[in-house]
Amino acid sequence: MKQALIFGSTGLIGNEVLQLLLQDSAYHISTFTRQAAQSSNKVTNHVINFNRPEESAKLISGDVLFCCLGTTIKKAGSQASFRDIDYELVLKIARIAVLNGVARMIVISSVGADANSGNFYLKTKGEMERDLQLLPFQRIKILRPSILTGQRKEFRLGEKVGIGFATLFAPLMIGNLRKYRPIKAETVARAMIALASDDSPQIVYESDALQLAGK
Numbered sequence: 001m002k003q004a005l006i007f008g009s010t011g012l013i014g015n016e017v018l019q020l021l022l023q024d025s026a027y028h029i030s031t032f033t034r035q036a037a038q039s040s041n042k043v044t045n046h047v048i049n050f051n052r053p054e055e056s057a058k059l060i061s062g063d064v065l066f067c068c069l070g071t072t073i074k075k076a077g078s079q080a081s082f083r084d085i086d087y088e089l090v091l092k093i094a095r096i097a098v099l100n101g102v103a104r105m106i107v108i109s110s111v112g113a114d115a116n117s118g119n120f121y122l123k124t125k126g127e128m129e130r131d132l133q134l135l136p137f138q139r140i141k142i143l144r145p146s147i148l149t150g151q152r153k154e155f156r157l158g159e160k161v162g163i164g165f166a167t168l169f170a171p172l173m174i175g176n177l178r179k180y181r182p183i184k185a186e187t188v189a190r191a192m193i194a195l196a197s198d199d200s201p202q203i204v205y206e207s208d209a210l211q212l213a214g215k
Helices: 012-022 053-059 079-099 120-132 157-172 175-180 185-195 207-213
Strands: 002-007 027-033 043-047 064-067 104-108 139-144 204-206
Touching (some): 012 027, 012 185, 027 053, 053 079, 079 120, 104 185, 120 139, 175 207, 185 207, 204 207
Parallel strands (some): 002 064, 064 104, 139 204
């Protein structure tokens, strides 16, 4: 049985990954959270200090790391706090996982991620992608979903408006614009699990490719 490690299991995509893996007999699951969460014969929950993940390094060991961590600048409170999560924390966890022999990492980024972008959010995501690829994972898969649809725990007005417009104009998004179509969180989660077993050398997957992989 393979050991799946999930960071971000209480978020929109991460929770979908957790629910799908609960139905998959090939995996045992370890989740890492700030507060106590679901635990069972199939799921081991670890409450850790996300400011100092190295204190829990010995727990970050298994076969596949599913990293669904991410926030927004508004929710984080500042650009610096956003970067602490979406870049620094992700890289810290990835480095620990590599040292512990984790072979594969599947990570959520964002459509438009670019280390050279003038947009702070997209630049941070791009830098995360760039630096993760320097780590010696056997396989790393970077997913760039577009606007996500699904039931979030918190209400995001701007995102709701964006989803509405994107859904309205989705039929017009063809060719290179297909990657900007809204995508279900469940579809992204299914793609993550499918790609965890994929041995192709491809690393980056745009949102339209996730639609296919997550069917």
